Amino acid sequence: MIHPGARTAAARPPGTLLRRGLLGGVIAVGLVVLGIFPLVVTDPTATSIAFFTVVFMGAVSAWNIFSGYSGYLALGHAVFFGSGGYAVALAARDWHVSGGWAVFGLLPFGGLIAAAVAIPFGLIALRTRRHTFVVVTIAIFFIFQLAAFNLGFTGGTSGIQLPFAPFSPTTYNNPFYYVAAIILVLTVILSWAVRRSRFGLQLLSIRDDEDRARGLGVHTRRVKLAAFMISAFPVGMLGGLYFYFIGQIFPQYAYDPLFDVSLALMGFLGGIGTISGPLLGALVLESLQQYFTQKFSANGLYLIIYGVLFLAVILILPGGVVPGVAGLVRRWRVRTQRQSAEAADAAPRGVAGAIP
Amino acid sequence: MSALLSVQGVCKAFGGVQALQACELEVHEGQINGLIGPNGSGKTTLFNVITGYERIQQGSVAFNGTEITNAPPDRVFALGIGRTFQLTRIFGRLTVLENMLIATQRRESWLRSLVRRAGSSAERRRAMELLEFVGIARLAGEPAGTLSFGQRKLLELASLLVADPSVLLLDEPAGGVNPTLIGHLADRIAELNRAGKTFLIVEHNMEFVMGLCHRVTVLNQGSMLVSGSPEEVRTNPAVLDAYLGGAGDGGGARDGGGARAGGATREPAPPAREPAPPAREPGPPAREPAAAPAPAAAPALLTLRGVYAGYGGGDILKDVTIDVPEGGITCIVGPNGAGKSTMLAAISGLLRVRRGEIAFAGRRISGRSPREILDLGIALVPQVHSLFPDMTVRENVEMGAFTIDDRALVRKRLAAVEELYPIVRERAGERAGSLSGGQQRLVEFARCLMLEPNLIILDEPSMGLDPHTREIVFEMVTLMNRQGRTILLVEQNARAGLRLSTHGVVLENGMVRLTGSGRDVLEHPEIGALYLGGAVTADAAVP
Amino acid sequence: MSGTALLQAIVDGILTGGVYALMAAGLTLIFGVMDIINIAQGAMVVLGAYLSYELSAKAGIPLLPGLLITVPVMFVLGVGMEFLFMRRVREADRAAMSILVTFAVAILIEGVLTRAFGVDYVQLHATYIDRSIYVLGFYLPWIYLIGFGLAVVLLVVLYWMLYRTQFGRAVRASLQNRTAADLIGINVDRTRMIAVGIGVAVTAVGGFAFGATNAFNPNSGYDLISRLLAIVILGGLGSIGGAMAAAVFMLVVNDVVAVAWSPTWAPMVFFFALVIVLSIRPQGLFGRSGVRAQ
């Protein structure tokens, strides 16, 4: 432990420089790809899939801000997704917002509603921990879904229709895609800011040992609730965007248990608690899922392919892709260090010395 | 001088057990207060009550004139009361440095904290200084989870100091920390105290407490027994009776309660040593570790040859070569993070040996599963609690014979063990989790005896035990040895440990620094200064 | 709203609760005792139902004796799942990663079932399924009585296994303190594997009860999982009796509300009750707090 530790510490300065450079380069490439995708690939199928993928990348990143950093596994973010959706749909209907760009203006409102919903939700759910928390979030999720079914203003089972967007069919997806992309970038920046902030460190400390964190003056309740709201906001906006794109919001799709699970799956697959993990997870899962569903639809075949791929990944990289790969790298580094170390350590043998 | 922190008439019960009984405590500003008492006398519970981890129905806690009864931990900390935990608690997945950046007394809104970067350069510098002070600065970049027990304790203390609270509640700061470090610790506490900090310290190391504290409070069965200057307390018969145990120990406390405890148990010892008399002789003082002490008389039962092992691919043990002579007690000492616990893990098969070989009674055991090694007759009692908290004491002990299907034999052994450890019978039905630290130790011993192992490996058996219990534990160790079992012992209370032992091994940075008979090591000039600590502590501490 | 109707609703609730308890029993073992969140529980129930269906429809083996075959089959499945995936997951993030694994297993099961049986609904049939006995003015359907009986039996068996056998001790020991378990010679991996196997095996019985009281197709499982999780948590992690009680509680609440007020609000009332109970007693009705070292 000690020797390698010392070595890495020594080896850091040049390493970080190199890494910084590469990191910057990769981020730049990522942004470029994100930026020009629909311009290069004009095929509507691709852009449509890209839209949904970007939406999920954003949603999972947002989810990760809470669940990834605090270690609380939330399976209720569909509540924010749906509430954001309904907020935008109702606003558009009741304030007679005409289709087109105007509706995008409503998204922040959707986000705010979601964040507002997160307050009572969090106040109740965050009293519990671990498995109990998981189930409480599920329960609250169902309460919202059933409410959407039974309450009048949601339009019940017929749902609510959103305005038509007068975009040209061939490039119809692009405005939606870019709005989603903007939300995604902002969310990632937010996630990064949280990660390096004092607030973020407090979240991580809660993940590791909540009681001790309290004992060190961390206002755990407030921090958790704040993180919950923060992660709800983007999800609410994306919900509004998503249902504007779909055109109609039904209770069972607004509050969809599969959405909850998907977020968790994508997060874990990529590796929660990291910034890139959720992005990776969503990128792979959502795009592949849509692609498979289209291509290998025939009686359950795509389910089998999907499942097998999934298990394969887990087998190779238990603990998520990003941490998994990182682990491999670390082990490899240590091993190489040890080889070099062994030569050096050969000498001290004699130290186990006799008393004169 | 007004009381800075005062506890009045606090009662706290868990189920039927009355942990605190109308407990009174006064901590005066600028003082170092010792809080001592037998295991299970409610010291830790009192800490929990003060710092808001346990709620109370009766009694009150006041700090600096403000009522803080049942105030939440974060508020208590914000007011300036910081505490450490007996079983250290650190943030395992954060780096050591990050651990240092969490503590805060700033009442800042989460929005503010969201835009503030974690750890300004100033904070980081301060953090590094403190890490330097406790001597783990070189690990700043490592995940805290990889630290050894002692290192965790140090990190915990350091991470507390960052926010510099005005009162520090330390729960066994010296437990599991190597003697030399205890010396430095005492110096620093004294220094901080001169700088105006108030301390309340729970500790079983009498040398430490008596040398350092201005005032000592003794708890017994949940209420205050006496409170006064170290001298008063030390000479108070009630205390001797309830706590310090073994007569005359009080007087010599300055010389190390542990040492006395060791001494106390040495009297019955000699006959015990008959199996391996040569070990008692000074013997050929210096020798290669390869050659076991007095090979003729006591052949090596366990041998390590050029062993490399460690976690996550890195080596902690480097080329360790040791012999554990049959029928003796071998004690391993060394600074924190020297790899003592790692070595025991490697022996018992919990940790893979990467290079070299471990042999037991001539059979190679490195590379075997814990189960196989157990079946060969090696039992390990680990450092931290290893009981199954949710099972009864009886169940726990019976689990010791898990690998035996013959129920009759199990019952026979159980009876035998109950003979040796009455507690097993007395508390048979209770949940093991509800026992005090010392009682749990004894039950762990009892459990490891169920398989009648030839080699018993004990990791810090005396850690966290009051002197009285510690005596009992050490007696048990010699007793087990007397019954023909070879003992391999890691003991932070090095003096006591070595006095007890026939052989000593000094481990440093995962390498064997020295081997010899217990006495050789004990009396070796440089070694003594290096690892056993001296009376240094006390002198330095007196303001 | 007559009293008898309410009474009837309560009786229905209790009986149907038995069926849910059967489906949840395996989950509480896996989820509670092994710390594995088994998203595939619903799919496994359906799988069990299809196995029973196949045996009775094709091979002509009656349902109840058929369990002697389906249970071992499911056991093997569970053992395989643990051996191939679960044990590779690090202790720390088992709860989290188990969601991944079990979800993948769930869609695999759905996919295979879809290929094997198509998506048309089927239901288990036996002479006793439509029969009922007349007691104090109530018709008690045999199938529910059987389901309830099986649930009680299973409950007793599992409890006995967990708290009265050496194996059960090993299971609890390896959960409470893994290192110590290793040290006293428990083969923790094998113990876990068998425990998961048993958890999945008993799901076969739940499958039978489910299939006999509902028409099902390969994706009928998804509606179940959230309710089963709720039951297990409400009952208290690892508490098998708790699961039974929680199941009955859930169904009685549901049925009474459905009759007295409206079925659309029934689940909502239950979930409200669940949230309230858990925010007061996070460890659930029968769970002991701090069973695990936190």
Place this chain on the structure above:
Amino acid sequence: MKQLRLLARACAVVVAVAVLAACGSSSGGSSNGGGGGSSSGGSGPITIGASLSLSGDFSADGQAFQRGYELWVHDQNAKGGLLGHQIKLDVLSDASSPAQVVSNYQNLIGSSHDPIVFGPFSTLLTLPAARVAARYGYAFVEGAGGGPAVFGSGLHNVFDVSVPVKDNLVTFARWVASLPASQRPKTAAYATVNDPFTQPQIPVAQSILEAAGVRTVLSKVFPAEVTDYTPIATQVSSAKPDLFILGSVDVPTVSAFVHTFIQQHYNPKAFIATAGPDQGATFVKAVGNGNENGIFVPNGWFGGFKKADSQKMVQEYIAKYGGTPSDVNADVAEAYSVGQVLAQAVQATHSFDNSKIIAYLHSGVTLNSVQGPVKFDSLGENTAQQTLTFQWQNGNLVQSIPTSVAGASPPQYPKPPWGG
């Protein structure tokens, strides 16, 4: 910590490129397949696209629909296809997910340039899909999107060849009302799942029946993912109404009620369920042999329908998939009708120009389908066809109401005992 983020980003880019390529190729591939059909008169094959729920909640109906479409394509090609083009069916699966449906129709229309598209299954998916079609000015002929939400959406391009959902129970209700007072049920109970397909039907029927003096003893709405049917079913059976109307969307719901009724020894004089009994053999298997008898179901069509093209279709179906006429799922006919209507429109306008097709379908002409006549109003509802009501009699699903229809066999009333 750092190098892992780096790595992840690297992977991310790689995958991005991969997916990019995948989509590119997919669109490229399929566009070769379907393209160019829009020229009328040519002889190259013409591709008709549709997205169906081959998995997920609606998979049962989705697969039935696929069979219907395939049957029609087969027949139409036998007749020489459309305007001399052989027809190729291009079916994508949506896992009953709206997002997937949207992507799929963009794929069919935008990427593959299929000149014609058919509808998916269920109101829930029809709406999002229709909007995509509307963007491209495509006619959207569908057979299973009858919910009011669809017609309220103001989409000009949607045409539902089936009977508007809300009128589904009218025929049956009128018949009950027409019974002589002595036989007419005195009491009725209503239970429906909250679903856009069923909910609109109940009030319509209820008002007719109450006007005829049939007292409502119970009326319940239950959620789609109901935990337990028994309390509702038991409540119905203890209320002992003469007539029970069940708003169901699938087999399990009906089956659950049937079994509880049997267990509770309750047998209504008349029992009608809005969907489930039309699922042929599947339904019988679920409720158990014999228990199906006497149960009514409203629908536009049934296997034994005495109509030339219908009978032809049924024979082909049986030839291809086996079974008896009553095993043929009504979804098949709905899908088949979609094809027929579209074909007539294409032939009439003599082009694949969707705008012309839309104009033609709105022109108020009456078209023919296996389900009967089809005539669209301005909203795209089919006003021409009257709902038929069917009943299981001695193991066969037969058309019984209205009795006037050719080959109708008189309804069994009161309902025979269970298992009879």
